[in-house]
Structures are given as structure tokens and as C-alpha cells.
Amino acid sequence: MKILTRIIFPLLLLLLLSSCNNNDNGLTVLRPNDVLLAFGDSLTSGVGVRPELSYPAQLNRFLSRKVVNAGIPGEVSAEGLVRLPGLLDQVEPALLIICHGGNDLLRKLDRGELRANLQGMYEAAKQRKIEVVMIAVPQLGLGLHDVPLYEELASEFQIPIVKGTLGELLADQQFKSDPVHLNGQGYRKLAEAVADLLSENGALR
Numbered sequence: 001m002k003i004l005t006r007i008i009f010p011l012l013l014l015l016l017l018s019s020c021n022n023n024d025n026g027l028t029v030l031r032p033n034d035v036l037l038a039f040g041d042s043l044t045s046g047v048g049v050r051p052e053l054s055y056p057a058q059l060n061r062f063l064s065r066k067v068v069n070a071g072i073p074g075e076v077s078a079e080g081l082v083r084l085p086g087l088l089d090q091v092e093p094a095l096l097i098i099c100h101g102g103n104d105l106l107r108k109l110d111r112g113e114l115r116a117n118l119q120g121m122y123e124a125a126k127q128r129k130i131e132v133v134m135i136a137v138p139q140l141g142l143g144l145h146d147v148p149l150y151e152e153l154a155s156e157f158q159i160p161i162v163k164g165t166l167g168e169l170l171a172d173q174q175f176k177s178d179p180v181h182l183n184g185q186g187y188r189k190l191a192e193a194v195a196d197l198l199s200e201n202g203a204l205r
Helices: 002-022 055-063 077-091 102-106 111-127 148-157 165-170 183-198
Strands: 033-040 064-072 095-099 130-135 176-178
Touching: 033 055, 033 077, 055 064, 055 183, 064 077, 077 111, 095 111, 102 111, 111 130, 111 148, 130 148, 130 183, 165 183
Parallel strands: 033 064, 033 095, 095 130
Antiparallel strands: none
16 A cells, blocks of 8 residues: 555646646746747837837736847748747747738738748747747738638647737727837737736746
């Protein structure tokens, strides 16, 4: 009996610790020293505002964790897919936040290729055991609805996703610095939506 107790107790303890660090959606609780990588284009870099008002900078303050701003204005998803692997190896983040594809949509590039490139970004992170969340990008025009491929990808690969937020913000003049970029208040709202997503999926405690 004592031998069984010595075997079973450590196993139960291991299962308990595992359940404390993960949730049903697969996001691990972020530790205080974990780094997050915000990857994207001008909406990530913060075009329209000072650097400290970009959404990654504001998210940094909300979470009290380092958030690296890896946004490049004008970049299309094919360029981002090439850039990301080296950046992941350099930064070694615990979590990758993907907000990419707006320039593909503005230039009316092939949406099948956009979907494949976004999937490639997810897979580059997965290969390195880096968790991923995504921000859906809307099609500019009447309605500003999310392009469906974002939610399709999120559903297929079980990626937590911020849905509808960018479209709602870009449809409201009070949150915009120009027709396609947010102002400081808009980027704050976006950062709040990301923080809420992380909290809802168990990454924050």
C-alpha cells in the first residue's frame, strides 16, 4: 500500500500542477518575465500615433509584461511569412499575436495566398512551441466586417481570436487617425480587447 501511495501521489500532484498552468483552450498562464511578440503591419507598428500609444506599447502596460512591437508598415503577408521565423528565434516569445493581412486586402491580393501565409505564420510558431492568438482584419468598405478567412483559420487550428474589434473601431471616427489607422484611443481599445482575450482564455491570472 505504501508503494502505491508513493507512486500515485506524485502523479496526482503532477496532474494538478499541469491543470494550474493550462486551460481547456491550450493557453498557458503567462509568467511575469514572459515576452509577447506583436507581429503585423502598420496597425501593429502604430502608424498615426507616438510609439508609446501603439497597441503593443499599451498592452505592455496593461499586462505588466514585455510586448515587443514587430510591426512594419506596408508589409504584405508573404513578406511577413519570410520575416517571422528569424524574429521568433531572436525574441523567443511565450506568445505570438498576429495582426496581419491588411495590406493584402488593400491591394486586392489573392485571399487564398493570404490564408496560406497566415497559416504558415501559425505553423512557424507551433514548430517552436510558441502559443498564438490572432486579431481578425476587416475588409475596408461599407460595414467593415471581418474577412471570413481569419475566423476559419482560428476555428481550424483552435487559435484564440479577437473578432470584430478592428472593424468596429475603424468604423468610428473618434478612434481613427486616418481612414485606415487608429488613434491613441483606438489602439488602447485594441490593446484592451487583446488583454480581455488572454484573460478569457486563461493566460492571465
